[in-house]
Amino acid sequence: xxxxxxxxxxxxxxxxxxxxxxxxxxxxGQPGAVMxxxxxxxxxxxxxxxxxxxxxxxxxxxxxxxxYGVSTFYSQFSLTPKGRNHISVCLGTACYVKxxxxxxxxxxxxxxIQPEECTEDGAFSLTACRCIGACGLxxxxxxxxxxxxxxxxxxxxxxxxxxxx
Amino acid sequence: MYRSxxxxxxxxxxxxxxxxxxxxxxxxxxxxxxxEKEVNVIRTGCFxxxxxxxxxxxxxEGAFYSRVTPEDVPEIVSEHLLKGRIVKRLLYQETVVDDNxxxxxxxTTFYAKQMRIALRNCGVINPEKIDEYIALDGYAALGKVxxxxxxxxxxxxxxxxxxxGRGGAGFPTGLKWKxxxxxxxxxxxxxxxxDEGDPGAFMDRSVLEGDPHSVLEAMAIAGYAIGASQGYIYxxxxxxxAVKRLQIAIQQAREYxxxxxxxxxxxxxxxxxxxxxxxxxxxxxxTALMTSIExxxxxxxxxxxxxxxxxxxxxxxxxxxxxxxxxxxxxxLKGADWFRSxxxxxxxxTKVFALxxxxxxxxxxxxxxxxxxxxxxxxxxxxxxxxxxxxxxxTGGPSGGCIPAxxxxxxxxxxxxxxxxxMMGSGGLIVMDETTCMVDIAKFFLEFTVDxxxxxxTPCRVGTKRLLEILNKITSGNGTLEDIDKMEExxxxxxxxxxxxxxxxxxxxxxxxxxYYRDEYVAHVTEHRCPAGACxxxxxxxxxxxxxxxxxxCARNCPVGAISGTVKQPHVIDTNKCIKCGVCMEKCKFGxxxxx
Numbered sequence: 133x134x135x136x137x138x139x140x141x142x143x144x145x146x147x148x149x150x151x152x153x154x155x156x157x158x159x160x161g162q163p164g165a166v167m168x169x170x171x172x173x174x175x176x177x178x179x180x181x182x183x184x185x186x187x188x189x190x191x192x193x194x195x196x197x198x199x200y201g202v203s204t205f206y207s208q209f210s211l212t213p214k215g216r217n218h219i220s221v222c223l224g225t226a227c228y229v230k231x232x233x234x235x236x237x238x239x240x241x242x243x244x245i246q247p248e249e250c251t252e253d254g255a256f257s258l259t260a261c262r263c264i265g266a267c268g269l270x271x272x273x274x275x276x277x278x279x280x281x282x283x284x285x286x287x288x289x290x291x292x293x294x295x296x297x
Numbered sequence: 298m299y300r301s302x303x304x305x306x307x308x309x310x311x312x313x314x315x316x317x318x319x320x321x322x323x324x325x326x327x328x329x330x331x332x333e334k335e336v337n338v339i340r341t342g343c344f345x346x347x348x349x350x351x352x353x354x355x356x357x358e359g360a361f362y363s364r365v366t367p368e369d370v371p372e373i374v375s376e377h378l379l380k381g382r383i384v385k386r387l388l389y390q391e392t393v394v395d396d397n398x399x400x401x402x403x404x405t406t407f408y409a410k411q412m413r414i415a416l417r418n419c420g421v422i423n424p425e426k427i428d429e430y431i432a433l434d435g436y437a438a439l440g441k442v443x444x445x446x447x448x449x450x451x452x453x454x455x456x457x458x459x460x461x462g463r464g465g466a467g468f469p470t471g472l473k474w475k476x477x478x479x480x481x482x483x484x485x486x487x488x489x490x491x492d493e494g495d496p497g498a499f500m501d502r503s504v505l506e507g508d509p510h511s512v513l514e515a516m517a518i519a520g521y522a523i524g525a526s527q528g529y530i531y532x533x534x535x536x537x538x539a540v541k542r543l544q545i546a547i548q549q550a551r552e553y554x555x556x557x558x559x560x561x562x563x564x565x566x567x568x569x570x571x572x573x574x575x576x577x578x579x580x581x582x583x584t585a586l587m588t589s590i591e592x593x594x595x596x597x598x599x600x601x602x603x604x605x606x607x608x609x610x611x612x613x614x615x616x617x618x619x620x621x622x623x624x625x626x627x628x629x630l631k632g633a634d635w636f637r638s639x640x641x642x643x644x645x646x647t648k649v650f651a652l653x654x655x656x657x658x659x660x661x662x663x664x665x666x667x668x669x670x671x672x673x674x675x676x677x678x679x680x681x682x683x684x685x686x687x688x689x690x691x692t693g694g695p696s697g698g699c700i701p702a703x704x705x706x707x708x709x710x711x712x713x714x715x716x717x718x719x720m721m722g723s724g725g726l727i728v729m730d731e732t733t734c735m736v737d738i739a740k741f742f743l744e745f746t747v748d749x750x751x752x753x754x755t756p757c758r759v760g761t762k763r764l765l766e767i768l769n770k771i772t773s774g775n776g777t778l779e780d781i782d783k784m785e786e787x788x789x790x791x792x793x794x795x796x797x798x799x800x801x802x803x804x805x806x807x808x809x810x811x812x813y814y815r816d817e818y819v820a821h822v823t824e825h826r827c828p829a830g831a832c833x834x835x836x837x838x839x840x841x842x843x844x845x846x847x848x849x850x851c852a853r854n855c856p857v858g859a860i861s862g863t864v865k866q867p868h869v870i871d872t873n874k875c876i877k878c879g880v881c882m883e884k885c886k887f888g889x890x891x892x893x
Contacts, residue, residue, distance in 0.1 A: 163610075164592025167575060171534070198593075205594040205751070206575030208534050224496035225691065225727045226653030228741055234878070241856065262576065264535060265499035267653040268310040268347025268660055279313035285878070 135204050136248045138212040142181040151176050152184065156191035165192055166202050170209055179210045207262070215250045215257035217295045221273045224263025231284075232271035236260055238285040239273075242292060255296065299337035301378055306352040306420065308343030308506050309499070309538055310660075315367065316340075316351040322367045326374040336378050342507015344420035346407055347660040349389055354402070354420075361402050363389040406676055412639065413663045414647050415463075415500070415623040419507030424542050427549040430510040436555050438626035439514050442521055443563040451522040452478060457633035459645040460625070464490055464581070464618030465696065465722045466798070467644070467711035470625075473615055476605035477523040480613040485525035487516050487567075488609065488616045490586060491532035491539070494578040495694030496745070498725035500649040501619035503661055505532070505539035508623065509546035513556065513569060515622035518629065520567040523615050528569040531586050534576065543571055578695070578749035582797045583608075583616045585751065596753045597797035618723070620649055640666030644710035654691075654727035657682045667708040670700060674728060685730035689813070693722030695742045695749075696802030698809025699735065718809040720802070734831035735814040736821055740768040742806035750799065757800030760791040764807060773834040776822040785811060830892050833877045837893055840881075842867035844889035851881035851890065 155172045159165040169188050174180055180203050189196040203209045221227075221236040236258075240246055243256050250257040266272045269281025273291075280291055305311075305320050323338050344352050349363035353373070360383045362373065369387055376382045385393060391405045402408055413419075422429035430436070442451055456471030477485065489512060493501040505512065516528045532540055547569055550556040558566045572590045579585045580595040587609045589595035608614025624646060628636050637645045644666040650673060653659050657679030664673060670690055674680065681687050689699040698719035700707065707713055711721050729738070743765040752758045767784045770776045788804035795801045811818060820826050827835040840851070840860075847865040852858075859875040862868030870881070870890075882890040 164590065167573075167589070167592045171573060171575065201594050202592075206577050208574075208576035225694065225725065225741070226497045226659070228496075229654040229727055229729060229733060229738075237878070262494070262535065262578075263496035263499070265309050265493075265502050266313045266347075267497055267499060267651060268350055269313055270653060270659070272313070281313060284883075285880070286883075 136212050138179065138181065140213065142183045144177065144183075148176050152187060153191075156188060160192060166194060166199055167206075170199070170203055174209060179213045181211075212248065212257075213250060213254075215254050217256050217275055219256060219258050219273060219275050220261040220264075221247075221258075222262075222264050222266070222271065223260045224267065224270075226263070226267035227271040230270045232273070234285045235271055235273060235283050235288060238288045239292075242288060256292075300335040301337070302356045303336060303338045303378070304341045304354045304356070304420065305338065306342070306344050306350060307340035307424075307538070308347075308419075308503055309536070310343065310347035311350040311352055312538060314351050318367045319351055319353065319365055319370060322370040323374065326371050327378065330374055330379055332374070332378055339423045340425070341422065342419040342424050343416075343503040343661060345411075345416065345503075345661040345663075346389075346658060348658050352420075355383075358383060358399075359401055360384075360399060361389045361392050362387045406679070407658050407660075407662075410668065410672060410677055411663050412647050412665050414627050414639075415504060415620045415649055416507070416661065416663045417627070418511065419503055419661075422508070424507050424509055425545050427510060427546065427553060427555075430508070434626075434630060435510055436514055438629035439517050439555065440561055442518050442629060443561045443565055448478060448522045448524065451518065451629075454629065454633055455522070455625075458628045458636040459633075459643075460621065460628060460636065461644060461711060462618055463620035463624070463648065463723070465495075465693065465720065467721060470617060470621055473605060473617070474519060474522050476603070477525075477613045477615045480606050482613050484527070484610075484612045485523055486609045486612060486614040487520040487523060487525040487528045488587075488590075488614060489516055489528065489530040489622060490581065490583070490616050490618045491530055491536075492574050492581045492586060493533060493536075493619070493723060494581045494749075495696075495723045495725050497653045497694060497727050498651045498723040500651055500661055500724055502536050502539050504619050504623045505536070506542055509539075509543050510550065511626055512543075512619055512622045513546055513550055515617075515625035516569060517556065517560065517567045518625055519615055519617065519622075521565055523613070525613075525615070526566045526568070528567065529572050529590055529609070530569060531572045531574060531580070531590055534573045540571065540573070547571070577751070578745070579751045579797070579799050582799060585797065586616065587614065594751070596751045597799075599796065620724070641708065641710045643712055648709070648721070648724055650724045650726045652678050652726055652728070655681050655683075655685060655730040655733070656728040664709075666710045669706050669708050671705045673709070673726065674705070678728065681728060681730050685732065687728065688731050688733060689729045689735070691719075691727040691729065691738065691806075692725065693720040693802075693805070694725050695745045696720060696798065696805055697722045697725075698805045699729075699738070699813060701813040718805070718812050720805070732829055732831065734772075734827050734829035735810040735817050736768065736772055736827075737829075737831045739807045739810045740765065740772055743768055743803070746799065746803040750803070754794075754796040754800060756791045756794040757796070757803060760787060760795075761800070761803050763787060764791070764804065768807070771818065771821050772827070772832045774821065774825040774832075776818075778819070778822055781811070781815075781818050781822065836877060837872055838870050838875055838877060838879070838881060839872075839891050839893065840868050840870055841889045841891055844887050846887055846889075848886070850884050850886070854880050854884045856880065 189199045247260040353362040461467040584598040585595040604614045649663045845867040852860040
């Protein structure tokens, strides 16, 4: 998948930096450590800024190319920060056949952003995701941990309103 | 002993529709009524009938409550659990015979034709308690294998059963084991493919959520048969509930000595670890999966050497799919003849299908191989809702094809599906009606494969992209008849020259829709018309002036202000402004908006 890469300035807290150091220390020397390190780093920062990937590469003594190769290969790894509310619209076959593309389209219109982007105020980010396996509720979208099923495009406004207070 | 057992589905589908809150509320209400010593609440795996979720079943009556809300809970507790009066209004209507009697779930059309082997414990036991699995013959097969059988006998039994891989290709499981057993090495691996990437298929997730121990047990059996002491389960990170239950199950199995050193005092050691995927469809391919477990970009490798010789970390490896594993303990306990008595000669046993799309009973069904598509769609699935007609069923996901309505009586097994240009795949079965455009569906799957192609080999990386470009050209009304022929030729080229299964099967959605729905492609090209009315560039919305009452509802709802007109006068859509969202058509109460 085409990855969008953030050009926002990177800031981290001393706590985040320390956590990352601990993760790298724990994985040093293990075969196949890059993926678990990226999973954990994404937990800490919410996404994978290039500065963090550089640190992982140095810490695990692998080239940055290898780390970057892995982080851009897998769709779960995000190189852009997520908004305070993260919306995923399922584009699995069952949801697509039931019109989830129209739900996604309504969201892009309402939020003024495309999938894999974040609104300027940082309130919402949007992504089109692969099947989450809730096909019985198709079409489905998730906002953070909340799942909304059996949607029609008109439901979007009401759902967004819940998160804009 | 409890007087009543309340089973609440804790699968992903029902959890998404708030079954957790129902369980919380149940426990509160039961406590408030002082019933906590009499009534037991159990969170189970998937019942299969996801369309009716959240699902709750109360035993001993077997009352099947559907679409329960937390607000319904006090009534169920005070009426049913306290006073013994079933709350009829909340029952799945098919289980209500008349006013006073209900029938068993197994007699409803959804369940009657099903036969549950892989799903035998889903929706029956609490997956987070190993004792419940053991109570239903759990780990008896592993005990039998380790104490009574040699590895060769296990392999012979698997060969005799005729079990074929449920992940898609249908390769005989026994043969895989035989090859891996024959290769000597200091370390071998028995792995499980739980990277269920096929959109619309969720049986592996349901097995892991509802019955994780059956997979662990079968992996240990595979390990014994081929001489492996370590197993890995590669599972999608998108399945958090399944991951959590697997972690619990592995921990419990270790505590009981069913994983680890010297299992059943037989001298056999076997342990299992989980590896999380990170969202790459190609990692469902066996060599790519192993590369990913090694922590690299999940790109496939050239075969041969096959994994049975050089697999994970260069060692002999067996990799089976979740559903395949879930069948194995039963085959060990009941024998090859029993398994062969189910299904067809070349495809023994059952297959789980995930029914989705335009069908009434979306959910998971397990039927003997050889069941016809008609039985699955019309009887078990309850047909197409909303007065629409069945147009096609799509199986095999992005690697599969469409089965048109005229072939609805085809008995489903591996070989029949390949013969008609589709494939079993992992068992996703998406039903489509006349409003689904087959060119658009082919385009949908190609968008998927273009995204998911790993980029290692040119035919797949470049070829799928060119296919998608041609499909975009056709669906936007700019295609030519020559494009269709060119596209077909390109399909065969990609199939023959791609490195792995992803590329080799990526053109299937195009080829199968071309085979059965070529007229739709031609209509897009020559008449600039989408027969199903799905391709936006080829459809226009207009208002029938005779039917329009001038109620202004459409104009008020149009998001781009493309509709003009005065009250009580027919309205008009400005096609230049119109974004074809279809809101006007949905809102119009008089059927005056027409799509052409």
